[in-house]
Amino acid sequence: MKFCSHCGSAVVSKVPDGDKLPRFVCTGCGMIHYRNPLLVLGCVPEWEGRILLCRRAIEPRLGYWTVPAGFMEIGETMQHAAQRECLEEALADVDIGSLLAVVSVTHAAQVHVMFRAKMLRPGFGAGDETLEAGLYAQGEIPWPELAFPSVEFALRRYFADRAAGREDHHFIELARPFVK
Amino acid sequence: MKFCSHCGSAVVSKVPDGDKLPRFVCTGCGMIHYRNPLLVLGCVPEWEGRILLCRRAIEPRLGYWTVPAGFMEIGETMQHAAQRECLEEALADVDIGSLLAVVSVTHAAQVHVMFRAKMLRPGFGAGDETLEAGLYAQGEIPWPELAFPSVEFALRRYFADRAAGREDHHFIELARPFVK
Numbered sequence: 559m560k561f562c563s564h565c566g567s568a569v570v571s572k573v574p575d576g577d578k579l580p581r582f583v584c585t586g587c588g589m590i591h592y593r594n595p596l597l598v599l600g601c602v603p604e605w606e607g608r609i610l611l612c613r614r615a616i617e618p619r620l621g622y623w624t625v626p627a628g629f630m631e632i633g634e635t636m637q638h639a640a641q642r643e644c645l646e647e648a649l650a651d652v653d654i655g656s657l658l659a660v661v662s663v664t665h666a667a668q669v670h671v672m673f674r675a676k677m678l679r680p681g682f683g684a685g686d687e688t689l690e691a692g693l694y695a696q697g698e699i700p701w702p703e704l705a706f707p708s709v710e711f712a713l714r715r716y717f718a719d720r721a722a723g724r725e726d727h728h729f730i731e732l733a734r735p736f737v738k
Numbered sequence: 739m740k741f742c743s744h745c746g747s748a749v750v751s752k753v754p755d756g757d758k759l760p761r762f763v764c765t766g767c768g769m770i771h772y773r774n775p776l777l778v779l780g781c782v783p784e785w786e787g788r789i790l791l792c793r794r795a796i797e798p799r800l801g802y803w804t805v806p807a808g809f810m811e812i813g814e815t816m817q818h819a820a821q822r823e824c825l826e827e828a829l830a831d832v833d834i835g836s837l838l839a840v841v842s843v844t845h846a847a848q849v850h851v852m853f854r855a856k857m858l859r860p861g862f863g864a865g866d867e868t869l870e871a872g873l874y875a876q877g878e879i880p881w882p883e884l885a886f887p888s889v890e891f892a893l894r895r896y897f898a899d900r901a902a903g904r905e906d907h908h909f910i911e912l913a914r915p916f917v918k
Binding site: 595636 | 739740741742743744745746748749756759771772773774775776777809810811812813814815816817837840842844847849866907909911
């Protein structure tokens with residue numbers, strides 16, 4: 559951020575009076591521009607025991623596999639966002655179920671929230687941001703080719719809980735970028 | 739938003755190619771400026787059965803009561819944010835416990851996430867954004883004087899679960915502004 563989105567003047571980074579963290583503050587109108595973590599919503603869609611995965615057609619991690627997920631939009635709930643992303647990325651209709659994982663991706667200033675989901679019918683396909691989509695049994699998941707650690711975390715907890723007949727939710731902080 | 743924070747040119751609101759929603763797009767450099775929901779983190783702090791509440795010293799809802807809560811910062815987890823807000827607003831040290839409530843406040847473009855918490859010692863006080871703080875038994879909660887519907891939702895679920903010996907989590911969408 560270099561310019562004030564309100565008046566167009568230059569901004570500087572400084573700690574405002576009464577605050578503890580540096581913020582972008584406008585040198586013209588004085589407006590303080592806060593930056594806060596963003597929510598990424600996704601789901602683990604299941605059809606007859608298999609999981610719907612998408613191969614990414616966009617950066618970051620183009621060509622790697624993920625569950626359907628993306629940035630939550632203003633005006634929707636977390637569940638709506640997870641359902642919409644699944645429709646957009648994998649052309650699949652799902653019922654969103656229980657909360658599966660909340661991953662604080664601190665290095666990226668994101669919180670990834672994943673739900674369990676049931677596909678309403680077997681149809682799926684590749685949306686604009688997807689190269690291909692496919693249904694994978696637990697033993698077929700391309701673990702080394704997953705796009706993000708939050709996806710691996712969600713899938714491993716999903717299978718562990720399913721095997722145990724539970725639907726718990728799991729918190730984790732994944733602070734480091736994915737290096738491969 | 740009137741100006742591009744990257745180059746200082748004017749922005750217009752339009753639906754970018756391949757998108758479905760209007761965004762602020764820069765007329766100079768073409769950058770798309772997304773706006774997404776923000777996370778507000780809070781907790782219900784308990785000490786010997788009573789709940790720690792704060793009377794707000796700032797707008798909105800100045801003078802009304804809330805549990806400690808505020809915007810999540812970059813670099814922290816949801817639990818860290820809830821713990822920090824309790825320390826800043828009520829000068830109280832807490833252990834953050836289980837997930838209590840996830841409230842989609844769609845009209846405000848916020849998601850409020852509330853955890854259960856245990857105060858580590860009986861000390862508390864009024865932080866900079868608080869007029870006064872106090873411990874309230876269930877029968878003493880000032881229900882008509884609560885600041886936000888998400889606070890009422892979290893407290894009512896907290897007491898119901900506590901009476902039932904459960905620690906569930908609860909989702910709700912509260913789409914309308916609070917009118918009093």
